[in-house]
Amino acid sequence: MAQSYIIPDGLGDDPAGWFHFRQNDGQLLDHQANTAGDVKYYCSQMPSEVYLQENGLISWAGLVVADSTDTLFRIDMQPMIGYDEERYPVSSTIVAEEDADLPANYYLPQCGGYGIEDVPAYDRITWPDIYSRIHQQIYTCNDGYKIYYIIEPGGDPSDIRIEFTGQDAMTVSTSKVEFYTSNMYLALEGAVAYEVDGSNNATLLTWVPTFSQNTDGTVSIGTDTYNSSNTLVVQLGKAASRSAVADPRNMEHSTYVAGTSQDHPTAVFTAENGDVYYAGYGRSATFPGFTGPNIGFKASNDGFILQFNSNIKALQMTFFGSSDNDEISCGEITSYGEVYIGGTTWGTDLYHLAGQSSTNHSTFNSSTGMIARFDNNLKIAYSKYFGGSLLTQITDLAVSGHDAIVVGHSSSDQNFPRQTVSGYYDQGSNTSMINDAFVAKITNTLSVSYCSWLGGANTEENPRIDVDNSGNSYITMFTNSSASHTGCSGNTSGHTLPLCSASGAYNQGVSTNGDHFLMMFNSGFSLQWSTYIGGTSIEDQYSLDIVCDKTTTGKFYLTGITSDATVFPTSSATAGYIWTPGTANNVVYLMRFNNKSYDWHTFLGCAAGNAFNPRLTYTDNEEVVIAYNTNCGGATACGSTTPSSGAVPLCDNFGTKYHDGTNASVGDAMLTAFRSNNELFWSTFLGEGNLNMPTGLTFESTENKLYIVGGTTGNIVFSNQFPTHQLGSNSYFQTSNLGGKSGFLSRFSVEYANSVEEISDNGLKLKAYPVPSTQLVTIESPIGDSKTYQLIDISGKIITKGIFDGFKDNVDLSDLPRGQYIIQVNSTTGSSSISVIRE
Structure with a gap:
């Protein structure tokens, strides 16, 4: 047996758990x-x-x-x-x-026909x-x-x-x-x-x-x-230093994720078993063959995907790309465990398995799109180029069944993989040498089953997509094309955008400046409705997102950045949180649509600051969550729609949600959540100084978790640290980015808005609803014997006691101050507790 050299550390430190x-x-x-x-x-x-x-x-x-x-x-x-x-x-x-128990797969040009796996x-x-x-x-x-x-x-x-x-x-x-x-x-x-x-x-x-x-x-x-x-x-070497959020509340985990000193996470998505996938791109490790300065070298990026289980234990990592720059911009997993990624490559030798082939049609050293599919353990199945002879970028994707639906923009018809399907929307060409948007349906063998242009006479860029529970696709994009035609079909000669009207649908009319554009396709990719989105000012070219309610067909949220909210179109809604700044500035707009009708809106940010890069997700309890970057300060309560010029609303849902009340002038991430009645109930900074830019947001429905990823320059080595908190001893936990630009991954628990499971269980299987409540809350248990209960405030003081027989009873909260309470129930079967909120 080989000799072991394992010794105890003199200061009692354990292995890092995050680098190896x-x-x-x-x-x-x-x-x-x-x-x-x-x-x-x-x-x-x-x-x-x-x-x-x-x-x-x-x-x-x-x-x-x-x-x-x-x-x-x-x-x-x-x-x-x-x-x-x-x-x-x-x-x-x-x-x-x-052994760190974190194998890695490398699908790069030097790795042969089958990659280098399980390293x-x-x-x-x-x-x-x-x-x-x-x-x-x-x-x-x-x-x-x-x-x-x-x-x-x-x-x-x-x-x-x-x-x-x-x-x-x-x-x-x-x-x-x-x-x-x-x-x-x-x-x-x-x-x-x-x-x-x-x-x-x-x-x-x-x-x-x-x-x-x-x-x-x-x-x-x-x-x-x-x-x-x-x-x-x-x-x-120094002793390990650890610092964590003092009061994490619903923050369950938060960590730096630094693969190199220059990381760019772009997407987070989850599988049905609770696994989490974190994707993006970063600089490849390259060994300098000589010591000392003056060794010429061109830095390049490779795409990466990291897989964690539901306890945030790192399971697997994969690197994918070419010998030039490669950037993963989006990713998603199907219910069958097929992992798709999309992005952009500047390389002519993009990795593919032996027996597969793919042609890069780009010329003049321009970029082209790349697509790859992996199994749920990040072993590669297929990869290919996607694009024409000039610049092509894939900006987003969604999944439907086994397929991926990708969107992006490109500037060349030549060699572009347009594919017509009878009955599908078809726009046959783009405006030469100008970026037009496109949509393509990709099978699980990466063949293109459908592809159409979506552009007008001028520039269309950075489309985003989501798919609802009926297979309808919603696509939004930036457009500089003001010319349009009335109708729901593509226009192959005039290069104009289709204004497809529908009964009861919102229709803004013609564009007056750089606007956003919205298109809805049914599951057969027939265009059902489209409209411009924007006012007489310019809407930001790069800041867009869209998310569907996966339980209600036709309900979705749209967000972007507008340079002047005072001329941006608003809904007729009066209920819920609705803020309109009184001056022009770069602020977030958030719009809700129901059956094509524009039924609620608000703006986010502040009148004296800027906002950037909003990202959306939707939870199973009908809450929409938005993340964005802002350099605004925070002081205004969530109920106020008249904030001071430099302030954003901050609230913690009566002490139940993570709360960070300070921001840095360079910009922190901001997390804001609304209930289905448009009530703003949670809003917090996330960052603690330096630059913190959210890039991905998703809801995991198996365990009701909210995940956010992004980039940060916060560093424990200096005075401004990104907030960290460890879920468990085996969870991936990196307390510092060690001086470089790092990614971050944070997770928050999401409670149901109308039913809360018990927080301690000895057999009663309690539920309480509605939560929060202004009057009565119902306690329910499938155990039918006689039970007593106590209503307790957060200091431990017993407010009231009672008895209920059977399966459920009501507790009156109407005379209590707003806040969080505990209901403790006792019976011959056991004792259980549940949290409720008086709103």
């Missing part, structure tokens, strides 16, 4: 696009990536990410034997331990016997990693001599070694010493190891006295 050392099975390339075979393990989940080779060699690399050629830097840390000109590297074969990652890497009875080790922890020198009995710590190369400058003090390049700073610090006895118990020593620089430039580690019959460990 990935085994290199051929997926890693160097800066010249050659396989980096010398690298055995690496970690790209921090600003200075770490690469591990045989013989104790640790390399750090930093990269300036830009659109032009960058400069790549590398610093090497190499244990040496000998002195001055006679020194040479140690000899040691690398050993990996503590393991580890938490502990050891180089045994770099000197006689001395081992070097690197180990994960929440603030990065720690390096250990393990000196077994008989080993001499004075043998340790470490050479550093590649840095522009190095300073050595007794407490730390610092390295500088023009774009990277590293420090070895936080040294402690401890003994490990024969029972593997650690005892921290009172003295601190020191650093000193030798005349040949190598660095030695000074030690003091210890019990030489025990193992001495010199540990370099």
Whole structure:
């Protein structure tokens, strides 16, 4: 049996749980696009990536990410034997331990016809016997990693001599070694010493190891006295720091998700079993083949998908793309477990399985669309290019049965995969060299069963789509086309948008400026209704979303950004939260439609700030939730529709919802929720400073959870930290983005608005409804014996007591102050409690 090198940490820290050392099975390339075979393990989940080779060699690399050629830097840390000109590297074969149980799949051009799948990652890497009875080790922890020198009995710590190369400058003090390049700073610090006895118990020593620089430039580690019959460990690296939200309420989990120092999450979606998929794109790990500056390198992105279970335990990760930039923009999973992603690629060698083929028709180095399908464990099934000879971008997709319905925009008819179907809407061409929108139906083998243009005479871009429970598709997009024709069919000659009227449907009329456009198709893709959306000002080109009520056919919400709400069309609704700013500004509009009728609206944001990038989802309890970015402040109560010029409404549903009342001037994420009666009941910032941009929002119906993803520059290392909170000990939990731009993933519980399950159960199976209530709330239990109840406020004070026989009874809340209460029910069968709210 192979020797194990697992030792206790001197400060009691556990593995990080969020970053690991990935085994290199051929997926890693160097800066010249050659396989980096010398690298055995690496970690790209921090600003200075770490690469591990045989013989104790640790390399750090930093990269300036830009659109032009960058400069790549590398610093090497190499244990040496000998002195001055006679020194040479140690000899040691690398050993990996503590499997992180997070396999990764790589579907990239260098990965062969079947990809490189199930690549393991580890938490502990050891180089045994770099000197006689001395081992070097690197180990994960929440603030990065720690390096250990393990000196077994008989080993001499004075043998340790470490050479550093590649840095522009190095300073050595007794407490730390610092390295500088023009774009990277590293420090070895936080040294402690401890003994490990024969029972593997650690005892921290009172003295601190020191650093000193030798005349040949190598660095030695000074030690003091210890019990030489025990193992001495010199540990370099800080203790893990954890910080969490003080009062999370319905926030169940919130974490950074940093795969590199430049991550761009774009989508979150869930499976019927509660699994969560987090998709986007980030910079690929590329090993610099040489140390020092001035290594030409062009940064590129690959798409990624991470899979978590319902407890947010990381299960699987997959990388997909080409040797150039690849960006996943959208994703979804069918009820059959088929995972679709769509996006954009600039590469000519997009990955596909052996036996499959796909042609990139784009010319002049323009981008084109990409589509891929995976199984529910993120193993690839099909992939292909999608587009014509000029720029094509896929911006959104929805699923229907086994199929995906994708939307995007493109600027060329040539080689575009238009596909007509009898009875389906058909617009036969686009306006040459100008972006037009399109819609396409894709089978689970990625064949195009239907594809049509959707554009007018000018620009159409960034369409979004959702599908309701009857298979109707709702598509919205930006348009700069003012010319239109009356009718529900495509126009193949005049390049005008169809204004398709329907009985009782909202119809805005002609466009007067850059507007949004809305189209409804039935399940047979016959156009049923369309209209412009917008006022006489310009509606934002990039900020759009749409979501359907999956239980009520024809009910949906539309959101976007308008530059002047004072001229934006409003509904005739008077009930619910309705705010209209009195001055022009970039604010969110939120519209509700029922059977094509525009029946409610509000604006969100503030009159003295800006809003960006709204995202929508709809819950099973008929609540619409919107996330957006804003630099507004917050002070106004949710009931007020006359906020101060710089304030957004904030409320926490009587203390039951997560609440963050402060914002940063650069913009936080904002979460806002409305009930079916259009009442605003929850509104909070999410961010704690720096820039926090929501990019994806979804509701998981199996366990009633709300998920939001986005990008953040918040960092625990500095003063502004994104709010974090851990669901469980096995949940993916990263407390810092370590200085780069990170993604975030947050989860909130969603209670039913008209029925709340019990919060403690000893057999009574309680329900209470309606919740919240202004008068009576009904308690219901299928257990029919005699029961007593107590109504208790949140301080523990008993407000009233009562008895009920049978299966249900009413409790009167009308004389109580607004807030949360607990009803405790006791019977011979057991005791249960349930939460209710007096509104």
